[in-house]
Amino acid sequence: MDEFSFIQSIQQSYYRQPTLRKGVGDDAAIIRPSGEDIVIAKDMLVEHVHFIKSAMKPYHIGYKALAANLSDIAAMGATPAYYLVAISISNDWSNEELAEIYNGMKSLADRYKVDLIGGDTVSGTELVISITVIGYANRNISRLRSAAKEGDVVFVTGTLGDSQAGLHILQNAGTYKEEEYFKRRHQLPSPRVEFSLGLQQINRVALNDISDGIASEAHELAESSKVGMVLIEDKIPVHPAYAQFDSNLQYNWKLFGGEDFELLGTVSRSDWELVKQRAQQLSLRLTEIGYITNEKDAGKVFLQQENGKIIQLEKKGYNHLSR
Ligand SMILES: Nc1ncnc2c1ncn2[C@@H]1O[C@H](COP(=O)(O)OP(=O)(O)O)[C@@H](O)[C@H]1O
Numbered sequence: 323m324d325e326f327s328f329i330q331s332i333q334q335s336y337y338r339q340p341t342l343r344k345g346v347g348d349d350a351a352i353i354r355p356s357g358e359d360i361v362i363a364k365d366m367l368v369e370h371v372h373f374i375k376s377a378m379k380p381y382h383i384g385y386k387a388l389a390a391n392l393s394d395i396a397a398m399g400a401t402p403a404y405y406l407v408a409i410s411i412s413n414d415w416s417n418e419e420l421a422e423i424y425n426g427m428k429s430l431a432d433r434y435k436v437d438l439i440g441g442d443t444v445s446g447t448e449l450v451i452s453i454t455v456i457g458y459a460n461r462n463i464s465r466l467r468s469a470a471k472e473g474d475v476v477f478v479t480g481t482l483g484d485s486q487a488g489l490h491i492l493q494n495a496g497t498y499k500e501e502e503y504f505k506r507r508h509q510l511p512s513p514r515v516e517f518s519l520g521l522q523q524i525n526r527v528a529l530n531d532i533s534d535g536i537a538s539e540a541h542e543l544a545e546s547s548k549v550g551m552v553l554i555e556d557k558i559p560v561h562p563a564y565a566q567f568d569s570n571l572q573y574n575w576k577l578f579g580g581e582d583f584e585l586l587g588t589v590s591r592s593d594w595e596l597v598k599q600r601a602q603q604l605s606l607r608l609t610e611i612g613y614i615t616n617e618k619d620a621g622k623v624f625l626q627q628e629n630g631k632i633i634q635l636e637k638k639g640y641n642h643l644s645r
Pocket residue numbers: 364365394533534
């Protein structure tokens with residue numbers, strides 16, 4: 323198979339999005355939007371950084387690459403519509419493996435009716451997948467990291483630490499409780515798109531998706547909103563089988579581990595009931611984990627420990643350029 327037949331093989335036979343004028347097959351794609359805000363995000367997945375072949379099947383790699391991007395669209399309260407994929411891949415990946423990478427992306431794309439409208443293909447050394455996602459958002463809602471206000475409830479979806487626990491299991495042979503669950507959370511993360519779209523009635527919700535670890539994303543919210551944040555340690559939600567891991571690992575993964583792709587948010591106390599209702603309708607776990615303080619703590623995040631002591635949390639997490 324050459325580059326041209328490969329591009330032919332990944333083309334959709336039809337497109338679902340009504341605003342598309344031209345998809346794959348010309349010098350660029352054309353969209354004619356209908357008045358909503360356009361939301362654009364990009365995230366890469368790189369071999370040896372985001373995955374190793376022994377822990378991730380080609381299908382998982384494609385799935386996770388698109389999931390990470392959809393997670394950022396969800397964190398902006400937007401409806402995903404299109405994606406573009408740039409892939410650099412070496413010859414030791416077979417045609418079947420390449421097709422499986424695209425099948426992984428396709429399964430999520432089908433679920434959210436997102437159309438593949440372009441990309442680029444290069445033969446390189448390590449596998450690199452760079453995706454751009456385009457979505458639409460209602461002009462009147464704000465999901466910005468800068469939207470948190472004093473007195474807001476701080477909440478998080480799902481459970482934290484699962485993805486890094488899954489990676490640990492994949493890299494360390496042994497017997498584990500709920501092994502399949504943790505591996506799945508690492509390989510096939512769920513972007514919280516439906517939950518985010520369910521909040522459209524609420525004008526102001528500050529949202530950030532957890533890719534680098536909650537400590538890091540909590541700081542991004544606090545810095546951007548110029549407020550302080552208090553997180554209550556024993557409220558941070560974990561899976562019941564999480565207790566099997568060493569307590570240091572538990573602590574590090576849930577606070578600094580990342581790749582859970584859950585949503586961290588803040589909302590006024592008066593809108594909190596509605597947020598809870600939406601999560602309940604989706605059977606999605608949602609936990610109140612803290613509160614927002616005022617501008618005198620601007621940019622700071624505190625952890626109220628189990629013994630009641632409050633410590634300042636470091637802005638630590640996955641950080642690519644820390645050297
Ligand atoms: N190399 C880059 N060039 C331009 N903008 C970048 C680059 N890397 C990151 N950004 C931008 O910086 C912001 C934060 O990026 P990042 O921390 O990767 O966000 P996220 O964790 O939500 O994926 C985003 O607006 C992103 O588009």
